[in-house]
Amino acid sequence: MIMNKIEISETGNLLVYKKGYTPDFVKKTIEEKKLSGMRIFAHLKEDLLDNLNFLGEFTFLEGLGIATRDEVGYDYYGFLRKLKNLKYLNLQNEGSIEIDLSNLTKLEKLSLQWRDKIVGLEKCAKIESLGLIAFKKEDLSLLSPLINLKRLIIKTSSIRSLNGIESLVNLEYALFGNCRRLESVIAINKIKRLAELEFNLCPKMKDIYELHVESLKYLGLIDCKETASLDFVKNFPALQKIILGSTNVIDGNLRPIAHLKEKFYAPKKHYRV
DSSP states (O other): OOOSSOOBOSSSSEEEOOTTOOHHHHHHHHHHHTOOEEEEETTSGGGOOSOOGGGGGOTTOSEEEEEOSOOOSTTTTGGGGGOTTOSEEEEOOOOOSOEEOTTOTTOOEEEEEOOTTEEOGGGOTTOOEEEEESOOSSSSGGGTTOTTOOEEEEESOOOSBOTTGGGOTTOOEEEEESOTTOOBOGGGGGOSSOOEEEEESOTTOSSGGGOOOTTOOEEEEETOSEESOSGGGGGOTTOOEEEEETOEETTOBOGGGTTOSEEEEOOOTTOBO
């Protein structure tokens, strides 16, 4: 039975799926309300779903977000092979079942929790925005084919270096959060369009002093334990904003950032401007 009152997700401008919604109803509602797609909370008691096979009939969808706790069956995400019109996909679900992205060649924005059984990412060459959680790789070489990528967010990852990022020549924004093993970031020097770069809770970076990005306008070194000095900021001639949070500048000299329009840091007794 179709509910008269529809619900729209707080983020993404997506229709929240309810049991009984038919493909025709969803398509009509999306068109009338000018929505971006559909959001499914498959784990909620009132709309608990045994499987997602029915989504294979929603071939018109351009945007889809899914939240679930239980993934049942070896081909739980098999419906994705039929949704060839998807431009936006959000899968923040833990699990081990294979997710095949091979047919999603129109995808422009992808956000997901990483797992070993993700295949076909290299086929999604049109992706411009990518968000990965728990990316358990040594570096970023797996992302090298995504040459149209403009925005990259990686959180809670085991990466040790950013090798592979040099292929992402169109990258404009990059955020690395809670990457506690990250040591080498020098590969970023190959990115000529990068305007915003943020490291958050990345305490082991060794070669950040060797970064030289002329296009960079914003740098975040937020809660990254410590940095010997800020002298390397001179390597970013276009820089306008820096955020340090609780990151400790060991030599206490903040003069290298005195000229910036915006600067945010936790005051410390040994700091001098």
